[in-house]
Amino acid sequence: MANRMLAGRQVHNVGLGCMNVAWAYGNPPSREDAVALFRHALDAGCDHFDTANIYGGGVSEEILAEAIMARRGDFLLATKTGIIVDGARRGIDCSPDAITASLEGSLKRLGTDHVDLFYMHRFDPKVPVADSVGAMVRAIEAGKIGAYGVSEWSSAHIREAHAVHPMAAVQTEYSPWTRNVELGVLDVTRELGIALVAFSPVARGALGGELRDVSALSEKDLRRTHPRFLAENWPHNRAMIDRFDALAAAAGVTPAQLSLAWVLSRGEHLHAIPGTRSIAHFDQNHAASGLEIAPAVIEQVGVLINQQTVAGHRYPEVMRGTIDTEDFAEVA
Secondary structure (H helix, E strand, C coil): CCEEEECCEEEECECEECCCCCCCECCCCCHHHHHHHHHHHHHCCCCEEECCCCCCCCHHHHHHHHHHHHHHHHCEEEEEECEEEECCEEEECCCHHHHHHHHHHHHHHHCCCCEEEEEECCCCCCCCHHHHHHHHHHHHHCCCEEEEEEECCCHHHHHHHHHHCCCCEEEEECECCECHHHHCHHHHHHHHCCEEEEECCCHHHCCCCCCCCHHHCCCCEHHHHCHHHCCCCHHHHHHHHHHHHHHHHHHCCCHHHHHHHHHHCCCCCEEECCECCCHHHHHHHHCHHHCCCCHHHHHHHHHHCCCCCCCCCCCCHHHHCCCCCCCHHHHC
16 A cells, blocks of 8 residues: 555655755755755655754755645654754753754744654653653644654663653664664564654665765765775675666666665555655655565565675764664674
């Protein structure tokens, strides 16, 4: 089915991640092009837009406000809080006061009085889970958010939070080459009836069918610091990707569509939010859930690309301490 339940609403199972237009992958597109992308996506039937307060320092939220907020009732809006990126001040803050202040800032930038889904972007070990969830519950009671979720949390902490107040969604990285959710989060979300929203479902572009020469990436591109894209690992990964691309071609789909189909096949509670700056790429991604791909091909994807066959960790060392989701290194 193309539609699945998220935060009490049926939405297309391929949404749109809105980081790329403002942050992380080199120079962003013009504001005009970003607005055109969001409007095209909404017109094409995308009804799940996912952003965060830190994407471009709030720029992604502001572009969404300009582009589509006049049609607020036509889509599910998700944003996030908890990561601090303020010059030299960087870290995680999911204290009640920080959550409340961050939400007010997001609402102002988005030009709306409520968001449908509000995530804690990372786990904050300094704050009791019940305190953080309590701030979310008060925002729900005030009508400022419809539901809350968490991002990159472990299965144990998901259970703890859900016991305080039921959460609607868990967002984490999931693609054929990033399988950490299979260490616990996939099962606990299925068990508790929580939607699992996969970000980077096309492996940060590695499975998008176009990335060949990582040395050509912009100096501002975060992938330049990620182990799987570094010179010592990329040749191995590139050879594996070439085989994946051939598998997609034989199936009559694009590599990105095959990667998205694989993610969506992991459970009926899965959603995917690929990010892009390209209308053409958006159209490919949006069509992925309607394609007929043989189960045997989906199975081949998992055999070809998995935690054992990919070279390099998913994050650089400096970022690993902020991730609460179970890590394969911890269970090896």
